[in-house]
Amino acid sequence: MTDPDRxxxxxxxxxxxRFQDHSRKAQTxxxxxxxxxQLLGSDDAADRWMTTIQPGLGETTPAELVAAGxxxxxxxxxxxxxxxxxxx
Numbered sequence: 001m002t003d004p005d006r007x008x009x010x011x012x013x014x015x016x017x018r019f020q021d022h023s024r025k026a027q028t029x030x031x032x033x034x035x036x037x038q039l040l041g042s043d044d045a046a047d048r049w050m051t052t053i054q055p056g057l058g059e060t061t062p063a064e065l066v067a068a069g070x071x072x073x074x075x076x077x078x079x080x081x082x083x084x085x086x087x088x
Contacts, residue, residue, distance in 0.1 A: 033050060056077050062077065
């Protein structure tokens with residue numbers, strides 16, 4: 001007899017893979033946010049930068065690009081941003 005509420009091994013493996021993918025994406029986002037916070041001076045400034053379309057990144061936000069796996073482009077753009085308190 002089988003339990004209809006019990007997940008199959010394939011379902012459990014799929015859930016684990018999905019969780020690991022989400023975990024990697026969250027860790028990557030956090031790492032970029034950490035660098036942005038260090039450069040820009042606060043969590044609020046880093047969040048604004050991540051959620052605002054930036055020159056040189058096209059018609060999308062850094063957060064969207066990070067989610068798409070384009071971290072190197074985002075970090076290159078961030079590193080060109082003047083540090084907090086710098087004159088533009």
